[in-house]
Amino acid sequence: MILKHLTIAAAFVLISGLGASPALAQSTPPAEPTMAAPAGAPPPADGAMAPAATPAPAPAPEVHAPTPTPAVTAAPSNPYGLTHIVQEGNPVSLTILFLLAIMSIGTWYIFFMKYFEQSRILTQARTVEKRFWTSGTLAEGVDKLPKNSMFRSIADSGIRASQGGTTLVGLNDWIAMSLTRQLEDANSRLQSGIAFLASVGSTAPFVGLFGTVWGILQALISIGVAGQASIDKVAGPVGEALIMTALGLAAAVPAVLLYNYLVRRNKVINEKLRGFAGDLQTYLITKAK
DSSP: OHHHHHHHHHHHHHHHHHHHHHHHHHHSOOOOOOOOOOTTOOOOOTTOOOOOOOOOOOOOOOOOOOOOOOOOOOOOOOTTSHHHHHHHOOHHHHHHHHHHHHHHHHHHHHHHHHHHHHHHHHHHHHHIIIIITTSSSHHHHHHTSOTTOHHHHHHHHHHHHHTOOOSSSOHHHHHHHHHHHHHHHHHHHHHTTHHHHHHHHHHHHHHHHHHHHHHHHHHHHHHHHHSSOOHHHHHHHHHHHHHHHHHHHHHHHHHHHHHHHHHHHHHHHHHHHHHHHHHHHHHHHHSOO
């Protein structure tokens, strides 16, 4: 009986030991691996510290690729400007632009040419006062004038008329007729080209107005084809019409102002020429200054 109880106790103890062994193995942390000493190296002395393990190398820094800069987008073209008309305009619009450009360029070219010519004649008028009438003789005074001077042409004509004549016309009338003919020639030279400015000033607004009417017509055609009055169908032709009106005024207004300015200076020059011719006629008749 006692043997039976001993056998049961031994079996219970054995079963308990087998169940605790795996749990003990899982709870015990694994031992850190130690570096094996090289062969032939003496063992460390008692109490000496074991060499520290070699630290792992630091990770390499991450290299970030440069962020690509966004491409610069071109500014959108204006579909309602003058450039659009030049690039995609119809033959009528391009013809109107060409005419207005010719008018504007011709206006400024003629203005500068006539302005410099008038300034030169006014300078010659001051030369006449200083050199011609202060000379000892008439021939000496003529030689002091520039060869391309209007005053010299008038003086030469008066001298030639004083050396001849007819029995039917007196010497005074003959000289007056010769000087008047030279004054008319000088006035024709002064007026040449100025009529173009007057023409531009009177016709350029109507040329621009024709472009306006044409642009509005194109807008109405676009509306009729599309069947509805949308902004994109109307804005382009109407903008073209307004640009034509502005260009017509830009060509006409300067032409009118410059025309009046040149005509006023021509009047001053004609007065100086007539005064010189009258004084020269008096000198040729009376031989006295």
